Amino acid sequence: MVGRRMVGRTAHAWLAGALLCLCAASAAAQQAAPPSIPADRFPKPLRPIAGIVSDQWSSEDTRERVGEAARVMQLLGIRPGLAVADIGAGSGYYTVRLSQRVGPAGRVFAEDIMPDYLAGLQRRVAAEGLNNVTLTRGEAHDPRLPPASVDVALLVHMYHEIDQPFGLLANLLPALRPGARVAILDADRVTSQHGTPPALLECELRAVGFRQVAFHPLEGGATYLAVFAPPSQAPAPASIVPCRGEAAR
Numbered sequence: 001m002v003g004r005r006m007v008g009r010t011a012h013a014w015l016a017g018a019l020l021c022l023c024a025a026s027a028a029a030q031q032a033a034p035p036s037i038p039a040d041r042f043p044k045p046l047r048p049i050a051g052i053v054s055d056q057w058s059s060e061d062t063r064e065r066v067g068e069a070a071r072v073m074q075l076l077g078i079r080p081g082l083a084v085a086d087i088g089a090g091s092g093y094y095t096v097r098l099s100q101r102v103g104p105a106g107r108v109f110a111e112d113i114m115p116d117y118l119a120g121l122q123r124r125v126a127a128e129g130l131n132n133v134t135l136t137r138g139e140a141h142d143p144r145l146p147p148a149s150v151d152v153a154l155l156v157h158m159y160h161e162i163d164q165p166f167g168l169l170a171n172l173l174p175a176l177r178p179g180a181r182v183a184i185l186d187a188d189r190v191t192s193q194h195g196t197p198p199a200l201l202e203c204e205l206r207a208v209g210f211r212q213v214a215f216h217p218l219e220g221g222a223t224y225l226a227v228f229a230p231p232s233q234a235p236a237p238a239s240i241v242p243c244r245g246e247a248a249r
């Protein structure tokens with residue numbers, strides 16, 4: 001991973017957060033995110049949660065050399081007119097490429113929980129004139145996306161950092177349109193080392209009612225893209241059972 005940074009709050013980050021609140025307020029005026037289920041209603045996963053250390057997985061040059069985003073968009077059938085949520089957008093490697101792919105009739109919700117990362121991405125989106133991108137500040141247990149707004153939710157190299165994965169998945173459900181898919185790309189290694197073993201991922205998503213519908217090894221198996229269909233309704237938080245045993249190691 002490159003670009004490791006301390007994530008302490010600075011005056012700059014505070015100002016950026018205030019600016020984003022203004023953006024969020026105007027977006028909210030158009031279509032408010034529904035009230036979410038509070039974080040403390042959900043169980044915590046029975047495995048380490050990786051810290052947030054960077055706004056990108058690796059350099060964009062490195063990723064472009066292997067055609068990462070193009071391959072992922074092809075596997076997911078991303079096309080003009082779709083609405084895609086880039087959850088944990090970071091510095092926007094996927095956001096800018098999704099924006100180009102979905103075009104003026106589509107939309108990209110670039111969501112993150114780190115105000116300074118979002119401020120950097122806001123500058124990038126403005127500089128590149130990406131008019132179909134909406135920046136959204138979420139919370140660890142809730143991406144805070146508008147209801148029925150998303151065809152594909154994409155979570156790239158970030159699942160292992162989610163402090164409240166069961167809450168985030170359950171609170172994502174109202175944002176999904178009929179037929180929507182949730183796609184998760186991660187490294188095949190333990191969560192403490194910034195990856196998620198595929199069996200663990202499948203188990204944790206199943207605990208929230210998601211069903212795996214496709215699995216694509218990438219980079220010779222070092223990483224993978226897993227695709228899930230959501231449940232028709234959110235499970236009661238108290239009924240969610242975290243994964244134990246082999247899957248949670």
Ligand SMILES: C[S@@+](CC[C@H](N)C(=O)[O-])C[C@H]1O[C@@H](n2cnc3c(N)ncnc32)[C@H](O)[C@@H]1O
Nearest residue numbers: 056057088089090112113114140156158161162
């Ligand atoms: C390693 S970076 C990856 C960024 C980008 N997806 C990429 O592929 O380069 C992980 C990102 O996930 C974000 N993140 C961590 N937990 C999150 C959560 N619960 N909800 C949304 N974003 C989160 C971090 O702030 C960070 O920007």
